Structures are given as structure tokens and as C-alpha cells.
Amino acid sequence: MEKRADISAALSVLNSIVPGLNISSSTGEQTNSSASPANYSLAGIPLNNTASLNQTEIDRARNCPGIEFITTRGANDSFTDGYWLKEMARQVMSRLPQETSRRTETRYDSNIGNDLQSQVKAALDGSWWVANYTTLLAQSCPNTTIIMMAYSLGAAANTVASTRPRFPLSRIKAAVYWGSPLRSPGRPQNRGTAKSALGQVALLGYRTPRGLEPVVRDYCVIGDVICTSWGTLGPHLSYANSSYQDETVDYLVQAALP
Template sequence: MSSIIRNALALSAVAAVAVAQGTTAPKLDAPCADAVIFMARGNDAPYQDSRTFPFVDATCGKLRAKGKTCDFIEVVFETMMNGDFCDQIAEGVRNGQSQITAFNQKCPCTHLILNGFSQGAWITGEITTGLDNTSAPGNAIAAALLWGDVMHEANQPYNVLDGAGLQKSGRSADSLARLNRYAPVLRSYCAKGDPICANGNDVNQHLNYFELHTEDASTWAVGKLNDAAPLCAAPTPTPSASSTVVASSRCCFLQCRRSSLLPYFSGSPCSLPCPPAIRA
């Protein structure tokens, strides 16, 4: 049995005990802000699902408490339990990269936080592997979080929880190398009993991440955003007319009295194919 079929069956089994997919429309845009979170949902979950959105509330709440602005956008992809899993992954990766690129072009100064759970974690990981972290929009990613990732790779420096040294499918060497470009801003949550990321046998350990770890994850994400370098240079203040006159008079006075003291005034003026790991 191929890995894609095994992964699809495992996610279907988990989805059977999770919240059923609803009809809530995805949130597709946000105003420019200090931070915007891109959310990728789990298998058979609705948009804005109650399982994962405590992370949005906690993260944006902490940023707003510091006087910063925060919003979210949802990555668009189908998650029906009996759908074509490979097509769903490819759709999410394609749309996610397109949505992130379009938003970054509109708001180049906004830092991005990527958050994906289960099937959405796979998509979020593939989104990052396809973006160069040294140029836009990849360099706008201040933090990326994967929860119960199908492609979880054991023993990576960004892994957390007791499943950090375990894996079920893992990544190809090339895919892992591209993902690891984001290692300083990446976290991958995997519990030992999780059947999706750690090949465990406790479905609840796949479903309760946000109940147990939202506080820790949101604090970490806010810290990463605070540490991130500005994406846009701060505007240079324009001197007022009165200050220009004073400076001009002062310069003229010094030039008349002692030319060697003349100060210097500077002017600043869906065609995406299934990723290799999916076809394995």
C-alpha cells in the first residue's frame, strides 16, 4: 500500500471522530497589519473551526495588548473526507502560495504567521518549501507552526513535545532541506501517541493540541514576531518650515563667523503538480 493511501486512510479515521466539515465561507483577505495569520485547517474541518482558532484569538489578543494590529486569512482547499487527497493537498499548496504572494504584494510591510493542523500542516509545510526565505513573500514569514503533521520528520531542532523523535512518513532529503531554511522560525508539534505524525495509536493526542498548547504556541509566535526585522524602512521625518529656516540661518551665521565650523546638512531624500513526497 502506498504512503499516500496510508496517510489518507489515517486522516479519514481521525476525521471521523473530529468536527464535521461545515459550510462557513473562508476569510480571504485582511487589511495591512503588524501581523496576519494564514490558517490551514484539518481534514474534514470547517473554515474558522473551533478546534484551531483559539490560536488566532490568543496570538492576536497578545499582539493587540502590546498595541499591535493582527488579523487572519484562511488558505482555501477542499477537505472532504472521501475526496481525492492528493488533489486536496496540491490545491491547498497552490492556493496558499498564491494567497500569500498576493497579500504580500498588497501589504509588503506585514509580517506573516503560518499555522497548519493535520492535513493543513502538510499543506503549510509544502507552502514553505516552495517559497524562498530570502525574498518576498518568504522573508515576511515571522513564524510557522505545524501541528500533527503527516510529513513530520523526526529529530529536527524545531520539533516539540514527546513525539519529537518519531515520525510516520517523513520527507525526502530535498524537501527537508528546503523546509529547514525556515528552521529558526518553525515549530512542529507532535505527540508520541499521535497516529498521524508519530505513528501512534491515540487519536485524542492528534485532536487535543490546541487545548493543551495554544498558550505556549501563541507566546512563541508573538516572540518570533517581536524579534523579526522590519520589512520596510521607517519613514524619514520631513523637517518643518520653521526648522529649515532656523538651520539655514544658523548655517549662514556660522559661515560668516567661522567657515571651518560650517555644519553639514544632509538630505535624504492549479497547475501545481503533486509534490514528490505526495506521489511517493
């Protein structure tokens, strides 16, 4: 009975963070009677893998490239293709076959406030897009190689996405995360100088699934306030143009090429 109370309390917190989620701890279904339970997972996420995608994105996911490079920018990054990931992404793309490779940036509202509630909601919203686009791509394009890279809030969105129902774990050849607020200590994918760090919102409990861990590299450096919960933004902005950038480019390119 005590465990039921804990579960109810946790679900209450999630319901307060994500308006409209309305999850019941007794049934695992939405409490909104207008919703069809058959169309929802226990996490309250629509199982339709085109949800949150517009028609252009649906068509793109069904138009199969040889290599798909999915990137997810961090919070308050007004650049469409992500300012902090731009150079790393450019270097990766420059070493892939130009005729058969493409980069796709996650579409989500990253221009948010600095409070944790807004950031958690944005990450959860972004995770739906990542999960649905990647799942549709994998189902539509069995021969496409998928690699991923995400920074800060984007890394949280990708981590949550990988826990969604039907996410194609086995199709991801490589994924690199930087300064994730969901950073968890003791994980085999941890890289950087702060391997035992606990991210700002890691206590929400989202973790990279075991099936994806072998291909993930999750970087965090000492003093990065986002992935260690203490320090400053200086280290959080230091990943680009570092030795870690070179490692990332080499890793993603080698994973993508036969």
C-alpha cells in the same frame, strides 16, 4: 541510469496522485502541449502568484495589515475558521493590536475521505493557495509581519507551500504546525514528545526549507497516529487546551510584535 529510473518512478507516483500534473522526468516540464512551459516550474505549479485565488482574496492580499495571521485547518473540519485551531487563534488575536491585525484562513477543500491518496491531493491543492496568497501578500505589503499556524492536513499544506517557487521564506516571522502527516525525524524545528516520529506521508519527501526552519515549531506527541504513523486519533486531538497551546500563543505573539 538507475537514478533516472527512480526519478521516473517517483514522478509516476505523483502524477497518479494529482490528475493533470503530467510532469516529464526528461524535461521537467508539463507533457501537455497546450501548456506554456515558460509559465510553469519544475514542480508543475503555475508561477503566477494569483493562481487559485479569487478576486476577493487578491484584493485582501493587497490590502496591507500590520500583522497577517494565516491559519490552515485540518482534514474534515467543516468549520470555516477551523474548529481545532479556533481557541488558539482567538488567544493569539486577542493579544495583537486589533486595528492593524487580521486572521486569514486558508481556502481549500478539507472535507475529504480518509484514504491517503485523497489527503495527499488535498494537501497539494491547499499548498497552492497558501503559497500564492502568502507570496502575493509579501510582494504587495513589504511592511506586513506574517505569522502562520496549521493543524494536521493543514500543516502538510503549509509545509509543501514553503517549497514552492518564490515562497517568501524570509518574510515569515513564525510558523507553528500540529500533528503533521509530513513530520520528519531529526529536524531542528521538532517539538513535543515524539521528536523522532515519521508522519503518515513523510516519505513523499516534502521538508521545511532550511531557510524557514529557525522560525518553525513542529509539534507531535507520542501516540498521534497522523504524525507518528501509529497510535490513535486521541493524542492527535489533544493539542488544544494543553501546555503546548500556551507555548504556541506566546511564541506567535512575541514573534509578531516589535
